[in-house]
Amino acid sequence: MLCRVGIVYAWFGGSIAVTTYLVVPLARWAGIGPREEDLLTQRCLHYAARSLRAVVVGLGIVQLTQSGLERLTQSGPLLVVANHPSSLDASFLIAWMPQVDNVAERQWANAPVIGAAIAKAGHLRNDHPRAVIEDGVRRLRAGRRLLIFPEGTRSPAGGLHPFHRGAARLALGSGCDIVPVVIRCDPPFGLKGKPWYDIPSERARMSITVGDAIAVGQYLDGGESPGVAARKVTRGLREYFLRELNYADS
Secondary structure, eight states, X not given: OHHHHHHHHHXXXXXXXXXXXXXXXXXHHTTOOHHHHHHHHHHHHHHHHHHHHHHHXXXXXXXXXXXXXXXXXXXXXXXXXXXXXXXXXHHHHHTTOSSOEEXXXXXXHXXXXXXXXXXXXXXXXXXXXXXXXXXHXXXXXXXOEEEEOTTSSOOOTTSOOOOOSHHHHHHHHHOOOEEEEEEEEESOOSOTTSOTTOOOSSOEEEEEEEOOOBOGGGGOOSSOOHHHHHHHHHHHHHHHHHHHHTOOOO
């Protein structure tokens, strides 16, 4: 299993390196502008993520079941909000969306190769919360897709971290409904703080379920201040994920 996981990381890292240091510079030399550059990088990362998913499943590292993923391909702006139980979550969701502005964790944004790809793709960093909200709202209003993990990092085994209010503020500021993605992974794979080689000996069973869009108005009475509205939406959103995952609150 360890050898197979090593192959996966090498495969994905190579794909990202080719995108970052070959495809994008050649396209820039050919005269594409900054907007075209980030969309090209996102599309290349989409194909890299699709290949990663195929390799992970093909090598028997993960048994993957998916439902409702067609909701991620609909036209118009999308605010996709997911829990984060494994290191594969973002890649598996990007594999369904050729264009998506991901809110990336600082650890990845500062990594040598992946961080360069994140910057070229125009992804947002979760250590710049004000920029995430302002730029994220602007992008959603422009009809783009945005992916955010409201815990801000990978989930603890069998539970959820407290949710940050970024997802709620993005929804309230843009007027977009929230598209929830519930991810289960058993046994946990790639938990925060563990080295890449610390993996379960058995094949992980992962399921990705995209639910119906959530209108944030259901959590509001009307007339709340922006801060109170964001707290109510955040609380309602976390309760939704706890309920769908059958987790007790902690």
